[in-house]
Amino acid sequence: MSTPTDSRFAAPIYRARLERAVEHMRAAHLDALLITPGADLRYLIGAAAESFERLTCLVIPADGSPPSVVIPKLELAMLDHSAASDLNLWVLDWVDGADPYALVKSVLPAGATVAVADAMPALHLLPLADALSSLPVSATAVLRELRMIKDPAELEALGRAGAAIDRVHARMGEFLRVGRTEAEVGADVAAAIVAEGHTEAGFVIVGSGPHGAEPHHAVSDRRIEAGDVVVVDIGGPVEPGYYSDCTRTYVLGDPDPTVAAHYADLERAHAAAVAAVRPGVTADAVDSAARSCLSDAGLGSAFVHRTGHGIGLSVHEQPYIVAGNDLVLRPGMAFSIEPGIYFRGGWGARIEDIVVVTTDGCRTLNNRSRQLTVL
Template structure:
């Protein structure tokens, strides 16, 4: 099924909500540069992220305006949300920061996209020294966190495509092949199941499994290896991200099975903790307690989860200190793991959304240790 195209009114509604939330947070406005935030608010993805300033100015007391280089304005005017914004263009012999400040105002604190170039932020500070700035992920971490029905539909479809990829890869040969070859199979399968972008295909075999972000390489996968498979990307613009740990051959070392069972219990316990009003950090605590009680707490070396949407990693994060409460429509990963240096690793990951009375998984492949040839 083809996802519904977002309309100009969809984008306008997002900008209105953001302007209201910014004002409620004490911000004079939001400054959105090329990246996922600009795509979220306008549908515009510039042909290149260059030194030329492109910036959407959102504030409650004025219409949203996109500052854009004149040579790129035709592309911007073809974005899905173009009719919901105004345009202020500039040429290479003009100062874009003075133009931006005329739209922003010369005073106040602004939320700025995390991936804004430092040179652009410094240019704004020079043009308006009485302004100040805060990273959006800190000032408004919930900005894109709660998904609407169309976004949830896309995330569900991306998760189903990742599940189909996993089912197919279980039928592929592992023993005697290099990690990079299995990773290439995963990428091909994600694309075959509708992903327009593959962000990562981690294939971490044997001792490489103890590195959570191992880059698939030339190690030859051997009989008896535990192999961590973590893969994802974008389908219809929204993310998938799933991890399963498989075993090459049917004879499993006792500790590999024990650790896998412990991680599976931690993942399930964290999922059962999901419900509206619970703090993000409590999901991390739920998973971490199981692994600590099982004797492997020092080897769980990352947060339990991260948000997902237009990017495969985004706020909010399921980590100690993150006190924002879960809200229906939030989507995030639950991915506890144990990593034993020089030996093996285990991770199990699903994408979850918060419902009115609990949580719902967007991945339905079994969590049990799967066996591959």
């Protein structure tokens, strides 16, 4: 279990988040939130717990009474080692053989309208539904509103994460060489991610040659060849758990003229999407800015995914920068801008930065060159 040590992530910030959760619950006519381990729990009480077969569940009532934590006795140290220890939570611990779902029910009013986090596993959701004699509703709307707008401490953590992953990309010439396998490069990159300030390597994509046309390729035993275009998409968490996520595209030797021309179109699409980010515009409009640019260049069919995703304690979270999303952007939202082009069996390229919406536009948290980098 990792513990937030930064004083900016101490008890007062979590008390404020719990109070905001109550406000949003009341507006949504909910009586309680049930939160199992994951990013939502970490956001609300600072506890970096994991979900196992034994139930751990934070119960937040909408009536303003203190929240409860139903937790296995053997996991109590998790609370002691987090900000949760200073939050005046009512702790209901249990041992194997007891019924934790009945404990949850015991702190809820009869007939309560209960909402659960998206990440609650069916292993716990179904027994809870049985105990409550009804299926809980989704807490997505409440939790989205809480986590989408980052506070100054969160933005500072995301900024540190962005700078750390920039330092890894700055070292790519150490790792990417003709004759090395993607897996060998990936292992070195993963070590550099930790060396440059992350607690772990959250993910490493090294897509060389035709593998670059697979947006979610990881690594393989393919050896990198002269002339290969290589997509490197990497990231991980920095304390207390906020993620980096940055993609740059490299080429081993001078690029083919067609590659260079298409990559220039991708650069323009990325720049157009970043320029479109400001308060009051929709997520759809930002996606459209990138998509229209590539479509005008005849590359619309090569762009096969959304333009971006929110980031924070999860590497993918709200808001999603995707066609059809009419969510209006607000200051404090943080998300990726990552248009890509993919030619199956040939090559691919992607440019990804994390941006933060400001009062009059946005600022980028990644500042390495976005040009096709020749190694």
